[in-house]
Amino acid sequence: MAALSPSAQRVQELLDRFGHGHAVVEHEGSTRTSEDAANAVGCAVAQIAKSLIFRAKDTGRPVLVVASGANRVDEKAVGRLIGEKIERADPDFVRDNTGFAIGGVPPIGHAVPPLVLIDADLMALETVWAAAGTPNAVFRLTPAQLVGMTGGRVETVRKG
Numbered sequence: 001m002a003a004l005s006p007s008a009q010r011v012q013e014l015l016d017r018f019g020h021g022h023a024v025v026e027h028e029g030s031t032r033t034s035e036d037a038a039n040a041v042g043c044a045v046a047q048i049a050k051s052l053i054f055r056a057k058d059t060g061r062p063v064l065v066v067a068s069g070a071n072r073v074d075e076k077a078v079g080r081l082i083g084e085k086i087e088r089a090d091p092d093f094v095r096d097n098t099g100f101a102i103g104g105v106p107p108i109g110h111a112v113p114p115l116v117l118i119d120a121d122l123m124a125l126e127t128v129w130a131a132a133g134t135p136n137a138v139f140r141l142t143p144a145q146l147v148g149m150t151g152g153r154v155e156t157v158r159k160g
Contacts (some may be wrong), residue, residue: 007100007133015139016108018149019042022139024132032103032135032151036134041129041138046070046121049146051105053094053114054086062089062097063098063116066107066130066146068121081155082115103135107150115151118143123154 007065008024015022031037034048045104056063063086067073075107094102099111107116107130122128122143130146132139145152 005134005137007104008137009133009148010099011106011133011137011139014106017022018145020145021143022141022145024137024139026132026137027136030103030135031138033037033130035132037129037138038069038134041140042126044070047125049107049119049130051107051131053089053098053102053105055089055093055116056082057085057087059084061124062093062110062112064107064110064114064116064150064152065103065119065121065134065157066116066122066150067157068153071119071121072160073157074159077159078117078157081153091159101135104133104137105132106130106139107146107152109133116150117157118147118150118152118154119158120154120156121158122146123152152158
């Protein structure tokens with residue numbers, strides 16, 4: 001098996017500390033979009049737990065929303081849930097606050113601990129796949145493990 005890239009290896013080391021036996025898998029093709037990731041691992045798009053970073057408008061704090069790949073995030077609802085409006089984060093903000101580039105942001109191991117909300121729709125699934133540090137690396141876990149690892153609040157965050 002080929003060695004993991006440095007960012008994926010960093011995520012693997014974090015996962016090893018949780019002791020659940022998760023393995024980061026790097027694919028030849030991109031897993032940057034939910035559709036790409038679902039095709040690469042052979043699961044439904046809804047099983048992709050995409051990590052979206054927003055910036056809280058007043059405090060500038062990073063906000064991580066882990067959403068089902070099938071859902072669009074309702075930014076106004078997220079703002080109401082955290083008590084502060086949010087805005088989309090630019091690539092520099094994402095990298096500075098997470099330590100990872102857009103397209104490979106995992107739900108764990110961020111440079112600045114974010115406020116975390118987890119899409120309630122993920123909780124109905126047996127397993128989900130999350131990004132693991134690069135645009136072609138993912139790992140599989142249960143929704144309960146996702147909540148445990150991130151300390152996130154499970155909320156309804158989808159549009160519509």
